[in-house]
Amino acid sequence: MNNFELYVPTKLVFGEGEIKKLTDLVPKGKKVLMLYGGGSIKKNGVYDQVTEALSSHKVVEFSGIEANPQYQTLLKALEIIKNENIGFLLAVGGGSVIDGTKFLSSAVLYEGDTPWDILANRIRTYEGLPFGTVLTLPATGSEMNSGAVVSRKETQEKLTMGGPGLFPQFSICDPTVIRSLPQRQLANGVADAYTHVMEQYMTYPANAFLQDRISEGILQTLIEVAPKVLTDPNDYVAASNFMWSCTMALNSYIQKGVPTDWSVHMIAHELTAHYGIDHARTLAIILPSAYTKKFDQKKEKLAQYAERVFNIQTGTVEEKAKVAIQKTEEFFHSLGIKTKLSDYTDNYQGFGDTVAENLKAHGMVKLGEHRDITPEVAAEIVEMAY
Amino acid sequence: MNNFELYVPTKLVFGEGEIKKLTDLVPKGKKVLMLYGGGSIKKNGVYDQVTEALSSHKVVEFSGIEANPQYQTLLKALEIIKNENIGFLLAVGGGSVIDGTKFLSSAVLYEGDTPWDILANRIRTYEGLPFGTVLTLPATGSEMNSGAVVSRKETQEKLTMGGPGLFPQFSICDPTVIRSLPQRQLANGVADAYTHVMEQYMTYPANAFLQDRISEGILQTLIEVAPKVLTDPNDYVAASNFMWSCTMALNSYIQKGVPTDWSVHMIAHELTAHYGIDHARTLAIILPSAYTKKFDQKKEKLAQYAERVFNIQTGTVEEKAKVAIQKTEEFFHSLGIKTKLSDYTDNYQGFGDTVAENLKAHGMVKLGEHRDITPEVAAEIVEMAY
Structure with a gap:
């Protein structure tokens, strides 16, 4: 066995009906950006559960993060985070939405020339903007790790990033979300x-x-x-x-x-x-x-x-x-x-x-x-x- | 499967020769109380490795925590923590030393009449004094959980305690420590x-x-x-x-x-x-x-x-x-x-x-x-x- 360091600080909240715990899991007093994909969460009831749980939080929404999240799309969300003074990110989706949110968590605090450097130069993230997730598609494991993959259409690139600053603070995994998949x-x-x-x-x-x-x-x-x-x-x-x-x-x-x-x-x-x-x-x-x-x-x-x-x-x-x-x-x-x-x-x-x-x-x-x-x-x- | 919440934020540092990482793992600028048992760590080399790694830290020692850690013994350590203004605890030992350290982590911040209440009244600990561990005896798992067992000789009691404030910040597990057991x-x-x-x-x-x-x-x-x-x-x-x-x-x-x-x-x-x-x-x-x-x-x-x-x-x-x-x-x-x-x-x-x-x-x-x-x-x- 090789030597190793293990550090997995994400709080996992698992089971049917647990989305309502968002009310206490998402910090109050911070403006929240809720990120999601193409809108399937509006059909399967997850969107309603999330917005109900966050009815007393200040929430801004950003939708349209695609499968294999695209850099150009994420840059639009980055603008909103900066302009709206967002203090917490909530990813509601599968691995793509969560990965995109990890990129944003890192990018908003990145001080280099262009956030693409984080991927192109493999810059590890030691501190990110805090975020949590509501998982809607079991697959990638992104809900309990600190890695992400982001794509860039114009260059046909798909690159990885990560670092100890990119663990979700919490992830809610309700297995009933698979019913509508x-x-x-x-x-x-x-x-x-x-x-x-x-x-x-x-x-x-x-x-x-x-x-x-x-x-x-x-x-x-x-x-x-x-x-x-x-x-x-x-x-x-x-x-x-x-x-x-x-x-x-x-x-x-x-x-x-x-x-x-x-x-x-x-x-x-x-x-x-x-x-x-x-x-x-x-x-x-x-x-x-x-x-x-x-x-x-x-x-x-x-x-x-x-x-x-x-x-x-x-x-x-x-x-x-x-x-x-x-x-x-x-x-x-x-x-x-x-x-x-x-x-x-x-x-x-x-x-x-x-x-x-x-x-x-x-x-x-x-x-x-x-x-x-x-x-x-x-x-x-x-x-x-x- | 029942619903569950999982939260295990301890950083585990595992493998031969890893005790030297204490230098960076133990915060500088805080006075450290190093807790251990009957002195076997002075024979097997662990004491030397720990003190060398902490040579630039301010360290006070407390030895004599016995198997099935005794409340009366721990009260003596509690006095030292308060009198010496200790800011970080380092348990160097097996489950008994680690459990005793968890009790101290909780007791030093406990505001009730007597710290025995934590055990007798099953009071959960949400915030404790930060601590880390160097494991010298694989057995109890105390190095990566938030539970502890403390004994009281005069009443023949052996009671459990715990809470999310009692996870070690880190635990170093070097398997070669078993050689001398x-x-x-x-x-x-x-x-x-x-x-x-x-x-x-x-x-x-x-x-x-x-x-x-x-x-x-x-x-x-x-x-x-x-x-x-x-x-x-x-x-x-x-x-x-x-x-x-x-x-x-x-x-x-x-x-x-x-x-x-x-x-x-x-x-x-x-x-x-x-x-x-x-x-x-x-x-x-x-x-x-x-x-x-x-x-x-x-x-x-x-x-x-x-x-x-x-x-x-x-x-x-x-x-x-x-x-x-x-x-x-x-x-x-x-x-x-x-x-x-x-x-x-x-x-x-x-x-x-x-x-x-x-x-x-x-x-x-x-x-x-x-x-x-x-x-x-x-x-x-x-x-x-x-």
């Missing part, structure tokens, strides 16, 4: 959380027995509840275990003391930036070929995963490891998620080289737990996923 | 952590799939590393997984959203208060008879535990559940811990009634996840453990 988003949420675990777990044996067990427990839970989540989002047992698994998949606990990969995400981000394919689906496209390409380095851990998560007890390490990749791809298929780039676009020839160029441009030339996935290797992984 | 304390640590998980896990099925998986993962890890910890505490892999399991066993995560029992602890505390038997050993005495007494209520979960932790796949629910209790007792025996009260004292006749009287005196008349363990039932459980 389209099946496509539910499937994406499961695949996203599943891949988050895999990025932290599927490396090489690192003698972190407990971290492995917890990761396997999240994967097993997601596999158990996914069919119920997709067929009956009113099933509260499935919904609550799904939502809690998504949070635990990326709230730091399983990444501490272990090597992590994250190459699947870094390569997959390029597919969203270029083709606009849903984030979760780009992960499902890249993961199988990434693990096939790095098979020799990952086979021991893949075999452990086969044994413990899929109960494959026979065969050699190599055989078990191959079954593990196959079972993972089958799990994505069971969610209705296709795992080849050609399932999403006809215009894929040469895209491996494009990814390689983009990774170079962003300085991401050594990916994976061994830092040996060069842009050229990434290109091969993309080509294997055509 | 006597085998008895190592065995106690494993049994203590194991029972902490059981108190939160072994109730009834509550549709908290992920919490169950994490609990089972901690139990499996403890079972895996225990023999290595006892035979070779220099084994860093075993030591680090042991230490991290002890923290995760009682840092709130597995207790959220589920019913919890804690009757084993409440009954067992009486054995320590009366006979002075090691805390962990009293748990091992009470647990098997408590689960036997409440067999019908716990059998589904006992069977799940048998299947997943001990890989018992054949038999009825009842048969698996019985094997589960037996396997648990065997695990305690494998640690060299005996599980009958008569193994520790000849003077046990009538002690069941004494426990019943004491529980009544402390207002603990409804224990267990169903609140149906009356003092009379507790007496029976104690008698079954003779």
Whole structure:
């Protein structure tokens, strides 16, 4: 086990009917900017619950934060924060709205030339404007961590940021919000959380027995509840275990003391930036070929995963490891998620080289737990996923 | 899954050689009271590491906090805190030193008549004097939670306290500290952590799939590393997984959203208060008879535990559940811990009634996840453990 520091100060408020606690969670005496997306919260009742809970607070609204939150959109919100003297941000949405809010939390206190520097120059945020969240889409785990991803359309960039100043002060997770979600988003949420675990777990044996067990427990839970989540989002047992698994998949606990990969995400981000394919689906496209390409380095851990998560007890390490990749791809298929780039676009020839160029441009030339996935290797992984 | 709030703001600093980070973790400009126990830290090198890291801080020392920290001892430390205008507490020790420090953190700001009220009247602490810890004995989990247990010899009382103001600001966990621990304390640590998980896990099925998986993962890890910890505490892999399991066993995560029992602890505390038997050993005495007494209520979960932790796949629910209790007792025996009260004292006749009287005196008349363990039932459980 590697040395680690663990610090997760977000207060999580979990369960049906908890949105009303906003009244006490959001500080009084500060002007609040409530941020949300395309307006689905006005159809599913969340908007009404939030505004009722905040009826005695001063609240300004900003809507229209899109999936893969766009820098240009967020700059408009930044203007409002400065002009209106906003003292607290409330994100009501999924990972995109929360990530956008994290960017704003950082940007409003940033003193450099342009807030894009925070992303382009990977500037860590040690202090941000305080914010809380009401989660409407379990998937990214952004509600209980300090990372964010922001996109910029005109340059086709999708970059990450973070720092200890970017934890939500609180996050309210009411599992009943999934009832109104389209099946496509539910499937994406499961695949996203599943891949988050895999990025932290599927490396090489690192003698972190407990971290492995917890990761396997999240994967097993997601596999158990996914069919119920997709067929009956009113099933509260499935919904609550799904939502809690998504949070635990990326709230730091399983990444501490272990090597992590994250190459699947870094390569997959390029597919969203270029083709606009849903984030979760780009992960499902890249993961199988990434693990096939790095098979020799990952086979021991893949075999452990086969044994413990899929109960494959026979065969050699190599055989078990191959079954593990196959079972993972089958799990994505069971969610209705296709795992080849050609399932999403006809215009894929040469895209491996494009990814390689983009990774170079962003300085991401050594990916994976061994830092040996060069842009050229990434290109091969993309080509294997055509 | 039940609704829950989760808030664990302690910064955990984990790994070999991390004690040196105290230099930056302990605030400068405040007078520090360093609290420790009987002086074992002067033999194992921890004292030297701490004082070196704090060589530019103003530090006062208080030693002599005993196992099951005594109220009378702590009152002496309280005097020093007030007289010396101490601004930060640093606990260097195991659960007893940390629990004693939590009491002091609360007591110094308490404005009532006598600080014993905090325990006797179960007053929750919302603000305490800031403190950090250096853990020297993995067991209680006190390094990453906000609870404490304090004893009072003259009344043979052992009572609990807590509140959101009592989280350590940081805790440093260096697994190499176990190298100098006597085998008895190592065995106690494993049994203590194991029972902490059981108190939160072994109730009834509550549709908290992920919490169950994490609990089972901690139990499996403890079972895996225990023999290595006892035979070779220099084994860093075993030591680090042991230490991290002890923290995760009682840092709130597995207790959220589920019913919890804690009757084993409440009954067992009486054995320590009366006979002075090691805390962990009293748990091992009470647990098997408590689960036997409440067999019908716990059998589904006992069977799940048998299947997943001990890989018992054949038999009825009842048969698996019985094997589960037996396997648990065997695990305690494998640690060299005996599980009958008569193994520790000849003077046990009538002690069941004494426990019943004491529980009544402390207002603990409804224990267990169903609140149906009356003092009379507790007496029976104690008698079954003779």
